[in-house]
Amino acid sequence: MLVNMGIGLIMPITTLYIHNVLHMSLVVAGYTLLLFSGAMALGNLIGGQLFDKWRSKPLMYISAIIIVIALFLLTLYPYWPIYPILLMLYGAGLGILNASINSYLAFLQKYDANIFNNGYWAANIGMGLATFLSGIFFSINIQLVFGSSALLFLLALFIIKSQFASIDALRSSGTENSFHKTLHMHTIGYISLLSLTMIIIWVCYEQWNSNVSVLMTNNGISVKKYSILFTIGTIEIVALQPFIVRLFPETFNGDKLRVILGVLTFALSYLLIINTNDYWRFVLGITFVSIGEILALTAIPSLLNHYANDTNRGTIQAIGSLSGSIGRALGPLLGGFMITSFSFDTTFLSIFIIHLILVVFLLLLRDFKPKY
Structure with a gap:
């Protein structure tokens, strides 16, 4: 905190x-x-x-x-x-x-x-x-x-x-020599998929932080009302997270379900703001974003940790964090390019479809535990 x-x-x-x-x-x-x-x-x-x-x-x-x-x-x-x-x-x-x-x-x-x-x-x-x-x-x-x-x-x-x-004395006494040698190829694939998920989520999420403001002001909604959206989002996360996370078991499959439902919820947030100038639609959209955050962004580090051992937990968590940073850096640029080349509605519809495709790949995640 x-x-x-x-x-x-x-x-x-x-x-x-x-x-x-x-x-x-x-x-x-x-x-x-x-x-x-x-x-x-x-x-x-x-x-x-x-x-x-x-x-x-x-x-x-x-x-x-x-x-x-x-x-x-x-x-x-x-x-x-x-x-x-x-x-x-x-x-x-x-x-x-x-x-x-x-x-x-x-x-x-x-x-x-x-x-x-x-x-x-x-x-x-x-x-x-x-x-x-x-x-x-x-x-x-x-x-x-x-x-x-x-x-x-x-x-x-x-x-x-x-x-x-x-925790230094409590680490596993394994003899793994390098990051790649410690991980089975399936595990590397799953880590890559979760990292790609973080990139896609944040590339799209950044539209709310950047280009959605332009859309709202173009439609006659004030900057003050745009900023209030994020106050609403923060309050929703703090209020709802303790209740929502209790609906899922603290297991691999529980975390996997949370990520999938979170990605679907993110997808719906972009569908809600297509072709609208109604403020309540943006409020509903940021509510879906908040629920997506609660579901997906807290479960992805847990899933990444499932594929780690005590010799590479830091590296694997850093890869997940770096993926989020890449998404945040690319988001405004890619979103601006899409909106300039096509339109807001086409961009948000494309984002919705990309999230649906991502869900199909996330269904392939398996509770695979390599032997070290």
């Missing part, structure tokens, strides 16, 4: 700060965010690999310290041209910390099958609180945004130091 609050305080105001305060173009702001995303993705991969090959808690300490140093310097010197450099440093540390915490959760899942659900729920509470506070803090002083975020990561570091148990 604290990590996501640290992210949520900074990211919503980044473009606004670069363009309106630092007086850089939107193109420069876009490139800055691209560099941040690239640094975070690289940090994610590094974090996953180091979690598997090194010690877990020191990795979290180092990444959290990198983040706090970057944010502390941003608090003191939030100016160009050091701003994008420090933002990249923050992104790299954030990627490593996210990967190591996700990998830690993956290791603990053998003791608590519901841990990914709880983590996702807490993360949404943190993100919802932070996005609400972000604009308020920014209106006072940008340095308050960076300073508050640094304090949140310091608190997270304190919790890691005082409450996280070391």
